[in-house]
Amino acid sequence: MDCEVLVVGAGPAGSGAARSSASQGARTLMVDKKKEIGTPVQCGEVIGLELVKRAGIRIPPQAIVAKHSFTRFVLGREVIVDNHEPYWRSVTVERKIFDKHLAMRAAMAGASVQADTRLISAKVENGSVVSCVLNHRGEEIEISPKAIVAADGVHSTMSKVMGADFFAPMDVARGVEFELVAKKELPECMQIFIEEEIGLGYGWIIPKGRRRANVGIGLVGVNASRRTFLEDWIAGHPVVSRYFDADKVLEVKIGDAPVPGFIGGPVRGNVLFSGDAAGQTLAFVGEGILPSYICGGLAGKHAAIMAKGGTQKYEEDLVDQMGDQLMMGAVLRDALVDMWAPGALDPRVRSLLSGAVMNELVDPDELASMTSAMEHGPLQAFKELARGSGKDIRARRC
Ligand SMILES: Cc1cc2nc3c(=O)[nH]c(=O)nc-3n(C[C@H](O)[C@H](O)[C@H](O)COP(=O)(O)OP(=O)(O)OC[C@H]3O[C@@H](n4cnc5c(N)ncnc54)[C@H](O)[C@@H]3O)c2cc1C
Structure with missing residues (x-):
């Protein structure tokens, strides 16, 4: 399991990082504590089409379950706004398929990929990690990578190890979602609900076909039981309850989404943080799949440079390539x-x-x-x- 670059986490950020690090010729290992990459899903699974080209990927057709030519905003239960601008076109993917596809691309670029392998601890000297302990199938293995990409999500283990606390409580939205069967055919668009009943944050219907959708809410600064909140919201909502009862639940998805605004490309010693671990989402909506993949790619590239003894310029590259999107998201988020x-x-x-x-x-x-x-x-x-x-x-x- 020896490597020059260790990537912790095999979500979109990790797979982007492992692919670009391996492509730069660094011996790269990507690990994930999950037994199966992409499972369980903690996501609405919608991808805005704006960033697909920038990500340099083609979403595999077998991962796409619905296409949306516009986004509908249901505001204050009073006004419906249909936005047909290109920015608001999107697709719903099966993340179980999509995340595995991204990990496969990393493997095909030459990275080693190990599911069911958890980073447990790391030894830090003079602000850099000198060794990491991984648990692989019950066995503890110590390795000494030259550079590390921390792509281990919003509750990053590596952040704790490095004492890098990037998020205040209001920077993290608490999400919950049911994948539901609809009572009748759904409109072919993603729907966003902004209303007093939810507060800062929003609700969504993200179709996964004409009669199936992810229905969820992201709560900011609300500590109520999120599952009960969602059940009550669905039952009491004049629009949502037209389509759904919370009694045809195919999957329950619970997770937290960082929405801190713009943090950039944080580096601590030889650890480069990326994706949710670095709050690299479009902060006004919490969209993070492609932003994480793109930013992860940059982190991987600069981790490889660092591992080969060069000077990394992750932050500069990130501002250059994703600064416009991440900063716009941050400005809108701050206004909200x-x-x-x-x-x-x-x-x-x-x-x-x-x-x-x-x-x-x-x-x-x-x-x-x-x-x-x-x-x-x-x-x-x-x-x-x-x-x-x-x-x-x-x-x-x-
Ligand atoms: C409810 C909800 C709905 C969302 N909906 C959308 C949406 O519709 N569209 C969108 O674009 N974004 C959405 N997001 C955000 C999106 O899911 C994330 O931004 C994206 O997954 C971030 O990718 P990542 O690779 O940084 O992190 P993650 O996808 O979280 O991957 C991190 C990986 O690290 C692994 N890991 C963690 N700790 C360790 C460890 N110690 N050792 C080994 N592995 C470890 C985890 O198992 C995980 O696989 C949503 C988020 C939530 C919570």
Whole structure:
């Protein structure tokens, strides 16, 4: 199991890292504590098409279960906004298939891949890791990689080892989702629900076919039992309950999503953090599959450079290649957090304005001037904003 670059975690970030590290000629080992890569799923499984080209991948057709030509925002249970702009086109994938496909690409590039292998501990000297202990099939193995990519998710073991605490409590959304069978055919779009009943965060319906979908919520700053919250939300929601009862549950998916804003490409000694471990999501929606894969690829490339004795420039490369997306996500996320601060905005209006900000119809600095328009005629306000923007966005009453 000896290697020059150790990649901890075989999610999208890890597979991106292992592939690029191996492609650079570094002896690379990727480990994951899971017995099967990609399982269990903790994800809505939607991929925005905007980043596919940048990721340099073709999503395998067998992983795609639904295509969405637009995204629907259901705002405050009052207004529906359909956004047909290219940015909001997406597909739903089976992550069990997709994550394995990415790991296979890493293996084909020359990386060793070991599922059922957990990083247990690491010895740190002068701020760098000198050795790692892995548990592989019950046996403890000590290895001494020259560089490490920590792609081990939001609750990263490597962060704890390095004392790198990247997230405050409000930087982590608590997610829960049921894969459900629908009572009737679903609209062919992803739906996002922003409303007072959820608070900062949002709900979603992500179709996996005409009669099947991931239905979930991401909660920020709410400590209630997430499963009960979701059951009650589905049952009590005038739109969601039209399609679903929470009694046809094919799968329960629970996980946390980092939404910290822009952290960049953090490095501690010889450890490069990537993916959820470094909060590399589009922070206003928590989308992390492709951002993690792309950022992981950069981390792997620079880990290989470091392992060969060169000077890594992970942060610079990351800002260059993903800074626009990650920073835009961070700006929108910060605007949403401000809007949901207690007393910042009229509770009825803030869901509507959050939707306007997410659709980039309102500049966060112009919220004050939009507040009364949203209060008195939200539908008209959206129609005028869409017309003024020239974007293919259509609004109607809920
Ligand atoms: C409820 C929910 C819904 C989401 N929906 C979407 C969505 O629809 N679209 C989207 O793009 N993003 C979504 N996300 C975010 C997305 O899932 C993540 O951003 C993405 O998986 C991050 O990839 P990663 O490789 O960094 O981390 P992960 O996918 O979490 O992979 C980390 C891996 O590290 C392994 N690991 C952890 N510790 C160790 C250890 N000590 N030793 C060995 N292995 C270890 C884990 O087993 C895991 O496989 C969602 C997140 C949640 C919680």
